[in-house]
Amino acid sequence: MDAFVSRKRPRLSNPSEPKHESSDSREDTTDTKLAILLSLFPTIKQDELLDILVSCEGSVESVVRLLSAKDSTADTPVNKKRNAVSSLGMQTSLSSHVFTTAEDGSLEPLHGSASRKKLPVLRKGKTLHLYSPEDIATYTPCTIIHNFLPAQEANALLLELIEESKQFSRADFQVFNRTVQSPHTNAVYVSTPEEHRQQTSEYIHGGTYRTDVRQATPHLRSVSRQVQKTVNEEINKRIRDVYPDGKKLQYQSPKEWRPNAAVVNCYDGPTESVGYHSDKLTYLGPHPVIGSLSLGVEREFRVRQIVPRDDDETAEEDHEVNKTSPFLNSTHKAVASAARADAQGQISIHLPHNSLLIMHAEMQEEWKHSIAAAQTISPHPISGNKRINITYRWYRDTLHPRYTPRCKCGEHTILRCSQRKYMWMCYAGYEPGKEGCSFFQWAKFDDDGDPVWEDKAIRDKAPTLANFSASQ
Ligand SMILES: O=C(O)CCC(=O)C(=O)O
């Protein structure tokens, strides 16, 4: 590649990035990026492309967008190629630019939106791409921190989890009365034998006990401590800077956020994904905060707001294709949900290697999120086509399954949220091949989101869960 790039290439890393990453892999990455750009823009000089690449902080996609946005109307072969490539999910880095993807897949800059504090109106069929941490914090209930771990530590964790992911499995779920497998694999990690026992014989997920529970690796636990510290700092900033009167939300826990489980997802290749959903509230409680670390291949995390008129929206992990309710059948719900995503538009947050995304307290009840299938991906030097994601979660002691109500089938109920009201419902509609019962009970919480149980026998039971990162 040195014949290809004649002058010394500048480093493209973010200034805040730790510097102990291998310089060879950096150089190769720059060469590859230049090669891609030269093939796309053969009329632009190599040195000019390099300068633009540097000014875009190493993001090929940002360069493609910039150059395509400048002159994307002429129907030349080069522009056709540029426009085709501009809609692909390539590696990106920070940019203050905000772009939307139109229905035909082309990208348009959205002028002026970054300076306004109001969410720009998302038009039908459009995807609004946000790149800068400031834009993401302003327009979504998320905070992103790039280059979260020292580079060596992120790489070591990625290597370890790629090895672990060979044991991961796919969850089964139901679509139109057929059982299908989740479009990615995962496993749950806990830190003590007691937590392992509880996760495999007490907590219910998708109507059954988990079999894929694993012992947290030393790297996972050490990273958990760092995630815990940062997430708590970011929660406090969000409360101070964003929430009304600088106060935590009603039902949000005032306690320190202490993750005690980690779901590790593996997306092998561009087509692996997860559909629009909100994370299960049953054991996390109302307004949970989730810390989500991305490693390996960059993918798009898409979010959309749940509009108030959606009277069937819930905060359960109801993948769009897997939605069931006592009132609508799954076909109706999947069609309605897909139509809503299209009608409202969506926001895309790019999650590069070693980025920590914090889903704040308002996220699960008010928004849905997904990992979109990509048309193409940029392979990562360590993981190839794979992306690893770790979501650190805090299972609340007070919502241990020993307390939560049982339905008429005698099974554990799930906590759902609709129209800002919480309820306990039969879980069975989520389990392949099972009919649910009509069990329904309003869920009551105190201001801090701990359940208020009417039954004194339940109130008297003592919580026992340990802390994920504290227990070694
Ligand atoms: O892979 C991700 O970034 C998101 C995963 C997710 O939404 C989940 O595990 O619930």
Ligand SMILES: [Fe+2]
């Ligand atoms: Fe999720």
